[in-house]
């Protein structure tokens with residue numbers, strides 16, 4: 001069994017993907033061109049925002065957003081402690097200071113109460129200027145944007161939605177990648193909407209920021225390509241990836257998002273009542289299920305279940321074994337920073353199960369049977 005079966009997905013979408021790739025090759029444009037422009041229009045429309053600017057990967061998308069806002073030394077960027085490294089790495093790389101925030105132990109997303117507490121602490125200390133909240137849509141579930149927007153407005157902060165895992169999710173009928181002042185996503189192959197290599201995108205309603213993003217991603221270009229008005233980067237989504245993503249976005253919107261929700265329901269139905277922490281989707285939210293993550297009672301049980309699944313040929317992953325505050329690379333800023341009980345508990349107890357839109361009922365059953373058998377033996 002595959003953790004995320006990209007081969008099966010390709011075998012099903014093959015005809016359309018092969019056609020799109022061949023067509024792009026014959027057109028002879030490999031950077032830019034129609035597929036990129038059309039994809040940006042389709043992505044913006046899907047997310048419900050005015051502008052989408054594609055780039056080379058989800059990490060660059062975060063970096064470009066921070067550059068657009070001029071985030072740098074002396075600025076505090078609030079980041080959930082339980083996330084993928086890039087959510088915080090990018091702020092640090094721009095010279096800003098990530099301030100880690102504990103998460104909610106049920107939704108895995110940034111905890112609004114802890115967020116406000118840490119903003120007030122940074123203000124009281126007066127050393128850093130609070131500028132940005134990086135809200136991550138972890139495992140496919142949008143963060144609590146009702147509360148986060150309220151906190152951001154009251155304290156004058158910008159919201160950067162890291163939707164690398166969140167594409168397709170919803171909150172109150174609005175789509176992920178529309179909740180930030182700027183939102184970003186990643187098209188890394190295993191993300192909810194993945195390409196066949198690296199890719200990423202930035203979303204915003206602000207035309208001025210979109211224009212700045214267009215400039216930063218191509219060496220800080222001015223109106224003319226060889227008139228460089230700022231220091232930028234080389235971060236383009238290439239034409240072949242855009243052609244593939246056009247096909248995959250259609251499949252995602254037409255069926256894959258519904259299918260991952262079907263798989264999640266099947267998991268939850270079979271596993272409920274077995275004494276396992278199941279992912280909970282609060283009222284008004286829809287997840288795009290980048291991961292289906294269960295919680296066990298402790299590290300020892302989690303590790304034994306993972307070994308048991310492996311013996312049964314079932315892959316599983318620990319996302320994530322370490323909070324940001326305990327990452328070696330952040331030692332200089334996290335010295336003495338504490339108060340992450342939810343993150344610390346999750347790092348010891350989470351286990352992500354195989355999850356993708358082409359998973360059959362039989363496969364879900366197989367995984368659940370192995371888990372229930374394990375629980376029964378305890």
Ligand SMILES: *Cc1c(COP(=O)(O)O)cnc(C)c1O
Pocket residue numbers: 057058059060083084086087136162164165186187188198199200
């Ligand atoms: C994958 C991921 C990124 C980075 O995306 P890449 O395309 O791999 O650079 C950033 N944030 C989160 C939460 C991610 O899961």
